[in-house]
Amino acid sequence: MNIADTLVKSPARTLMIQGTASDVGKSILTAALCRILVQDGLSVAPFKSQNMSLNSYVTLDGKEIGRAQGMQADACGIVATTDMNPILLKPTTDRASQVVVHGKPYRTMDAFSYRNEYLAEAGLIVREALDRLRMEYEVILLEGAGSPAEINLKDRDIVNMRMARWADAPVILVADIDRGGVFASIVGTLELLEPDERARVKGFIINKFRGDVALLQPGLDWLEQKTGKPVLGVIPHIDSLRLESEDSLSILQHSASRKTNEDHLDIVVIRFPRVANFTDIDPLYAEQDTTVRYVTRVEEFGNPDAVIVPGSKNTAEDLLFLRETGLDLLLLDHRKQGGWLTGICGGYQMLGERLLDPDGIESAHRILPGLGIFPMETVFASDKRTERVAGHAQGWDSQVEMIEGYEIHMGRTSFTRDVEHPMNIGHVRETAETPSLHQEGARSEDGKVWGTYIHGILHNDAFRRNWLNAIRSSKDWAPLANELNFNKLREAEFNRLADHVRKHMDMQKVYEIMNSNEEIGL
Incomplete structure (x- = not known):
């Protein structure tokens, strides 16, 4: 029985x-x-x-x-x-x-x-x-x-x-x-x-x-x-x-468990004091050719293949953390040297020219200069956007990949001049209605820098492998087949x-x- x-x-x-x-x-x-x-x-x-x-x-x-x-x-x-x-x-x-x-x-x-x-x-x-x-x-x-x-x-x-x-x-x-x-x-x-x-x-x-x-x-x-x-x-x-952790203490366990291998892509993630939705990175731990390192100090940065600036609950304060530690200069130099760079949500906002918080929604800093990589500025508003999203993204090999994820942010981003928007997404509701699509995210002309508001973007298997293979190609490494179905693994x-x-x-x-x-x- x-x-x-x-x-x-x-x-x-x-x-x-x-x-x-x-x-x-x-x-x-x-x-x-x-x-x-x-x-x-x-x-x-x-x-x-x-x-x-x-x-x-x-x-x-x-x-x-x-x-x-x-x-x-x-x-x-x-x-x-x-x-x-x-x-x-x-x-x-x-x-x-x-x-x-x-x-x-x-x-x-x-x-x-x-x-x-x-x-x-x-x-x-x-x-x-x-x-x-x-x-x-x-x-x-x-x-x-x-x-x-x-x-x-x-x-x-x-x-x-x-x-x-x-x-x-x-x-x-x-x-x-x-x-x-x-x-x-x-x-x-x-x-x-x-x-x-x-x-x-x-x-x-x-x-x-x-x-x-x-x-x-x-x-x-x-x-x-x-x-x-x-x-x-x-x-x-x-x-x-391979299940999500609630406590950011798990980041330390991840960092201690993975060492850089010569045949792995070395991916650095900035560990902010108020890092949010750090599980965005989880699929990279399961990939066959990646090593993930969280860093908080200049001495830990090394010479990574790619850097991810993740989400933050207090974008302004964590941007100031970058400047106080000197990590901002390493990010800019990494970009100048042709390195790959990604910003997700708060990290995406930091890649812009300015952060504006006139009503003190997130911090006491009314105006802060961003890293200036993308021609955009973000204004923090009192209404919070929390949405499931789905759509498609233009891959680095011109392949169109289906994507899904979710948004959680209070900032509204606008662009001061034209830039490539690699994603077209719509909000997903419980109804069966097909969502209308709008442009999202930004990508540099050489494709090596990109940002998005979409949490869970790296949980999309084909998109993630397309990005990793683009990094491999820039190192003259052969592409790998997409062997990881992260949802099935989960x-x-x-x-x-x-x-x-x-x-x-x-x-x-x-x-x-x-x-x-x-x-x-x-």
Whole structure:
């Protein structure tokens, strides 16, 4: 009998994944459980009440949510909606964030104002979103944020233990053994919880394990005896998982894992302090002939074949970062020497002549000179463009390639003189109407510099390979066939992840926890 058959077939079953800290693997493990439960025949949806991330996702109706919930919806095989992440916080400075409510900007608030002026209303919003999901699906997998033991935040929590109480959700606590101190982090987290919160925790997952689990067993036995709660799984580290990360800390892991090879194209990506939608680069990690390096300092730049200036949540401040570090001069010299250069969204805006922000939408800098590579200027407006787009692009070999992606930006760009626009795109809505196309992006006469507002542009396999082969041609290297279907690879990765977690998790016990009808901590 399929163990999913042991689950009570009532709507709105809930299970929550919380962590002892940020970046312990909550998002990926939630995605794994999403796919496992779907494989077992259940209708499942993800939910994170409040997300803080610069890596976002655009829904089919043109709304913005955290990319992790978009990815988890894909793992469930369903269309993502803003109910899955009703509150998204996008940091603009060290102390303030743009508050996105059901996919649209509400306003920019500092942390104190948000906590004192808006959290009560936000709590109602997230509960209503969860209630709607519970009417539509059999299981809701909730994801927490950071740690539930943040003493300074607990009194107004809407994302961890209070959310679990609102959802009547049992909690599985995840800890990252790769950080060290895994037993202390679990026991310490439990110690800082209130008794009813502690009772809600039904088991632990130890994540990112490397080595012989037999050597860990005495510690696992001690932990279960100490806490009276089971270890539901010890999940080994999984190599080279091609699924989106929510936390920009993953950039450091990518950078450490790839070294430059002589037969690879060396692609440098500028790592801004507020880099946004860094998953635009993900397909390049899977290509057979590329090495990707993130750089923050002049000393790291080297002599790359191509440079990508990525998206930014604060284009003005990250442009100033380029100038403060001297990376702007290296970019201009790279271009002068005939190097390949790409700007995406905020990075595209920086390649223009001027950034204008008369109303202080993104920063206090009303006028900033850009890098001056393209004859264009960008004016920041209060209305934010969030759209799915599709159309076609003129390749470097004159081939026309179909493309799709999404736009998330507040700037409006105009050109001071004619320039080649290599893309024709239209906005994609839920309706079946064929979108009207308009010109987008810019490309230099020699084709080596190009920019676009389209996030996910490099997820288009034929377009990406066309660009890489153009770089290869400029080095007198032979072109390579397009062997990578990134979407197919991504789907296979969901299944690989699910198989990996299922193998090392006591799923029978997980189902029992989900099926429990006892009153927990009320």
